[in-house]
Amino acid sequence: MTAAVAISLSVNGERIEASVLPRLNLADFLREHLKLTGTHIGCEHGVCGACTVRVDGDIVRSCLMLAVQTHNAKVETIEGVSDSGEIADLQSAFRERNALQCGFCTPGMLMAAQDLLQQSPTPDREEIRAHLSGNYCRCTGYQAIVDAVETTARVRAGRLP
Amino acid sequence: MKASAFDYARATSVANALELLTAHGERARVLAGGQSLLPAMNLRLIAPELIIDIGELDELRGVAARGGVLTIGALTRHADLQKSPEIAVHAPLLMDAVAHVAHPAIRNRGTIGGSLAQADPASELPACMLALGATIIARGPGGERRIAADEFFAGIYETALTPQELLVAVELPAQPKDSMHYFQEFSRRHGDYAIVGLAAQALVRDGRFADLRLGFFAVGDRPLLARSAGKLLDVAVTPAVLSEVSSALDEELSSLGDQQATPAMRRHLARVLLTRCVSSLLARTDLCAGVSA
Numbered sequence: 001m002t003a004a005v006a007i008s009l010s011v012n013g014e015r016i017e018a019s020v021l022p023r024l025n026l027a028d029f030l031r032e033h034l035k036l037t038g039t040h041i042g043c044e045h046g047v048c049g050a051c052t053v054r055v056d057g058d059i060v061r062s063c064l065m066l067a068v069q070t071h072n073a074k075v076e077t078i079e080g081v082s083d084s085g086e087i088a089d090l091q092s093a094f095r096e097r098n099a100l101q102c103g104f105c106t107p108g109m110l111m112a113a114q115d116l117l118q119q120s121p122t123p124d125r126e127e128i129r130a131h132l133s134g135n136y137c138r139c140t141g142y143q144a145i146v147d148a149v150e151t152t153a154r155v156r157a158g159r160l161p
Numbered sequence: 162m163k164a165s166a167f168d169y170a171r172a173t174s175v176a177n178a179l180e181l182l183t184a185h186g187e188r189a190r191v192l193a194g195g196q197s198l199l200p201a202m203n204l205r206l207i208a209p210e211l212i213i214d215i216g217e218l219d220e221l222r223g224v225a226a227r228g229g230v231l232t233i234g235a236l237t238r239h240a241d242l243q244k245s246p247e248i249a250v251h252a253p254l255l256m257d258a259v260a261h262v263a264h265p266a267i268r269n270r271g272t273i274g275g276s277l278a279q280a281d282p283a284s285e286l287p288a289c290m291l292a293l294g295a296t297i298i299a300r301g302p303g304g305e306r307r308i309a310a311d312e313f314f315a316g317i318y319e320t321a322l323t324p325q326e327l328l329v330a331v332e333l334p335a336q337p338k339d340s341m342h343y344f345q346e347f348s349r350r351h352g353d354y355a356i357v358g359l360a361a362q363a364l365v366r367d368g369r370f371a372d373l374r375l376g377f378f379a380v381g382d383r384p385l386l387a388r389s390a391g392k393l394l395d396v397a398v399t400p401a402v403l404s405e406v407s408s409a410l411d412e413e414l415s416s417l418g419d420q421q422a423t424p425a426m427r428r429h430l431a432r433v434l435l436t437r438c439v440s441s442l443l444a445r446t447d448l449c450a451g452v453s454a
Contacts, residue, residue: 002166022169022212025199044162045200046267058240058269064199065270068169069192069216115265133351134264 007071011036012080020067027051029067030077038078038107042136049135052108053077059115078107087114090152099148101139108135113149122157125150164202168211172218175300178327181213183302186324189213193236193275196267221274221329226251231333235274240265242273251335252293254342258285258360261344264352274328277313280320280383283354285346287314288376288384292342292360293333301326314383340364343438346378347430347454349421355379356422359434363442370394375438380431381415389413393439403439403448407432430454 004019011034020029025044030036030053042048044063051062054076081087087110093099100106109132116123116131123131128149129142137145172178182189190209192198193216201207215221215236222236226247233242239259242248248255262268262276262285276286277297290297290310297308302325310331313321322328336342346358357379364372373394375387389409396402416427433454440449 002168005169021166023164023166025163025203028163044203046196046263049264049266052266059266060270061196061266063203064195064267066169066192066195066199066212066214068171069195069214071171112266130351131265134266 005068005071007068009070009072010074012076012083018067022066022068024067025063026053026055026065026067026070026075027062029070030062030075033067036077036079038082040104040107042104047134047136048105049108049112049132050105052111052135054081054111054115059111078111081111081114089155090114090117090148093148093152093155094145097144097148097151099140099144105135105137105139109137109145113145113152116149117153117156122153123149162203162205164199165205165208167202167209169214170211171214171216175215175218175220175327175329178213178215178218179300179302179325181211182325182327185211185213189324191215191278191327193278194238194270194272195275196263196271197275197279197281215327224248226335229335231335233273233331233333235328235330236272237274239263239268239271239273239276243268252333254293254336254344254360254362255286255289257342257344258289261285261346261348261352261355261358267352273331277331278320278322278328280314280316280318281354282314282317282381282383283358283379285344285355285358285360285378288358288360288378289344290331290333290376291384291386292362292374292376293336294362294374296332297321297328298330298332299326300329305329307332311386316382319383336362337364340372341442343441345434345437347434354421357427357430357434359431359438361438361442365442368443369396369398370442373442375435377414377431377434380427381417385413387413387435398439398443398445398448400448400450403436406439407435410435 040050042050046061046064053062189211192214221234224245224247225232295310297313299306343361346355360376362374373390375390377385392406416424418424436452
């Protein structure tokens with residue numbers, strides 16, 4: 001009975017029908033089956049945040065979710081929010097502020113930062129740090145990342161009437 | 162690492178989940194939010210033969226306040242607790258506690274039932290259940306069973322649940338409006354499991370404790386409802402009284418050592434939390450003088 005299970009879900013707006021083994025986690029499903037390799041896999045036990053994606057609008061660890069659990073769910077990855085232009089300003093702020101070096105943590109950082117900015121449009125630095133505390137970066141020392149998120153928040157707030 | 166292979170069953174109702182547990186309980190694990198179970202499986206600490214996924218049982222999710230009782234469904238997520246107006250009014254201790262549970266992405270999936278059934282001695286919610294006087298509701302082949310929180314936690318990852326039972330909800334007495342709470346934990350980094358923590362609920366009348374429930378966590382193999390809190394009831398708390406209670410607390414602790422802290426360090430930090438908690442609830446900064454972590 002370790003047989004494959006049929007699942008149907010939406011990934012970045014596209015309907016996906018697949019047959020997956022129960023042990024397959026969502027991160028591996030996205031990377032290996034759908035070739036969406038922007039979602040990175042670091043620790044595989046929920047600590048590093050590199051695999052952060054959105055499921056039904058909420059950020060989750062895709063290494064701590066089984067692909068079979070996404071049946072009927074709406075999954076959005078870094079490719080989705082990048083291609084749609086949703087986080088173009090955030091990405092640009094990261095680039096301008098050198099908020100990435102090797103880039104391994106960056107997709108997860110962007111997903112978590114965008115989640116914060118959706119919930120709290122003008123977060124202070126402490127809130128930014130708290131919201132990104134589950135995403136590890138081993139290059140930047142975080143200051144530039146916090147700067148980039150703060151800058152994006154200010155620019156977005158300025159655009160509002 | 163990756164989890165080893167397992168069979169998978171998606172429960173379609175609570176009754177269906179109970180049938181599956183009755184048939185396969187000994188070799189199965191229930192999957193709720195998966196934020197403790199899946200890391201353990203990925204690390205190959207456990208390798209259940211069957212996963213019973215209860216994630217789609219929406220009837221187990223939500224918070225309801227009725228007749229002075231707060232009922233929280235087992236599948237209520239940490240993020241739901243943070244957003245719940247009922248929790249904010251009737252059990253604000255949980256609001257403070259949940260903010261210390263891991264990170265936003267984990268809180269979006271992790272559930273209260275999962276956390277309690279997992280019974281990690283370093284996790285926040287079990288200690289809150291002790292401080293709040295919760296009743297844990299389990300369903301099994303023989304029907305429903307109500308278990309007092311202080312009889313529920315039986316050891317590291319051990320509870321009073323049988324392999325055939327499903328934790329379906331917790332009930333909390335709604336706290337009186339003038340009830341006060343305190344929550345604090347020491348951890349190396351924000352979101353880590355606590356080195357030592359304290360969840361407390363209290364009634365203060367005329368500068369004295371009329372009630373005080375201290376739920377310590379990460380101080381032993383299970384959360385501890387400190388009996389020594391009784392010595393603080395209805396007395397004028399002085400540094401001498403607090404020092405005596407601090408020693409009594411020390412007697413109750415059976416702290417374990419691990420890579421985070423030695424038993425002695427945990428004992429010290431538990432006493433620091435006790436002092437800070439009492440000082441904060443009574444608004445008596447004099448009691449806290451000279452105490453440092």
